[in-house]
Amino acid sequence: MSGSIVITGASSGFGQATARRFARAGKKLVLAARRMDRVNDLVDELSDKTDCIGIELDVRDRQRVSKTLSSLPESFSDIEVLINNAGLALGLEGGDEVDLDHWDTMVDTNIKGLMYCTRTVLPKIVSRGGGHIVNLGSVAGSWPYPGGNAYGGTKAFVQQFSRNLRTDLLGKNVRVTCVEPGMCETEFSLVRFEGDRRKADRVYDGMTPLSAADIADIIFFITSLPSHININQLEVMPVNQTWAPFAVHREN
Numbered sequence: 562m563s564g565s566i567v568i569t570g571a572s573s574g575f576g577q578a579t580a581r582r583f584a585r586a587g588k589k590l591v592l593a594a595r596r597m598d599r600v601n602d603l604v605d606e607l608s609d610k611t612d613c614i615g616i617e618l619d620v621r622d623r624q625r626v627s628k629t630l631s632s633l634p635e636s637f638s639d640i641e642v643l644i645n646n647a648g649l650a651l652g653l654e655g656g657d658e659v660d661l662d663h664w665d666t667m668v669d670t671n672i673k674g675l676m677y678c679t680r681t682v683l684p685k686i687v688s689r690g691g692g693h694i695v696n697l698g699s700v701a702g703s704w705p706y707p708g709g710n711a712y713g714g715t716k717a718f719v720q721q722f723s724r725n726l727r728t729d730l731l732g733k734n735v736r737v738t739c740v741e742p743g744m745c746e747t748e749f750s751l752v753r754f755e756g757d758r759r760k761a762d763r764v765y766d767g768m769t770p771l772s773a774a775d776i777a778d779i780i781f782f783i784t785s786l787p788s789h790i791n792i793n794q795l796e797v798m799p800v801n802q803t804w805a806p807f808a809v810h811r812e813n
């Protein structure tokens with residue numbers, strides 16, 4: 562019962578690499594993002610390996626998510642795996658200085674967009690008799706760092722939402738996994754710093770971050786396990802990243 566794999570945020574980073582990984586295995590792909598030029602390039606690249614379509618989707622648009630994901634061409638409409646990957650961080654300012662629009666955008670994309678996609682696709686997965694939801698969380702959902710404020714909050718939502726879905730879906734043969742990476746060099750920091758390449762590059766300077774292909778391999782592994790196995794959460798960091806010690810402000 563091999564159905565299609567829907568990947569949101571397929572125009573870059575993890576989404577793009579995951580599409581390439583699944584294409585190598587001949588899986589049928591639905592690739593979604595806002596930047597259709599990139600999605601179309603990816604579809605062209607992968608089309609000789611597998612059946613593949615691109616769809617223009619802003620996950621923040623509730624009506625459009627519902628309409629688009631409910632009206633896929635028939636040969637792609639049997640969705641087996643949804644990879645809720647579209648997401649972003651904006652800024653690293655402290656909570657007393659932050660641009661409130663940034664918080665809105667992160668909540669609208671990372672939380673609400675992920676909910677819209679899930680709510681649209683999940684009944685289809687249940688009615689086909691099983692499948693898998695993979696949500697992209699982050700180490701920022703478990704571990705605080707300065708400037709992580711709302712971004713970390715959105716990823717904490719993703720973590721707990723994933724666990725709660727597991728409990729809702731007991732007996733329905735649907736797997737749910739929250740993948741929680743640490744530092745990974747994609748366009749993530751370029752987006753976070755609004756196109757400032759120097760600032761983005763400095764994040765990964767002098768250390769070896771994870772790559773998008775590393776995360777794609779992990780997602781492929783999780784979804785390829787025998788169907789009675791559910792990886793609930795998978796936290797992964799580069800070896801050169803760990804947690805910070807407690808910070809103490811001293812008066813003297």
Ligand code: NDP
Nearest residue numbers: 570572573574575594595596619620647648745747748749
């Ligand atoms: P990239 O910036 O490289 O890719 C982000 C993807 O999300 C793009 O394809 C973008 O497509 C898509 N996206 C953003 N906003 C929307 C939207 N409103 N509607 C539809 N698609 C959208 O970053 P990553 O690949 O690194 O990030 C992917 C996920 O992994 C995110 O959820 C991120 O929070 C998470 N993550 C990243 C880590 C890292 O260090 N890189 C670590 C932990 C988690 P487009 O702009 O074309 O719409």
Ligand code: 8X3
Nearest residue numbers: 699700701742743744
């Ligand atoms: C992105 C990873 O460590 O920059 O989710 O927050 S981190």
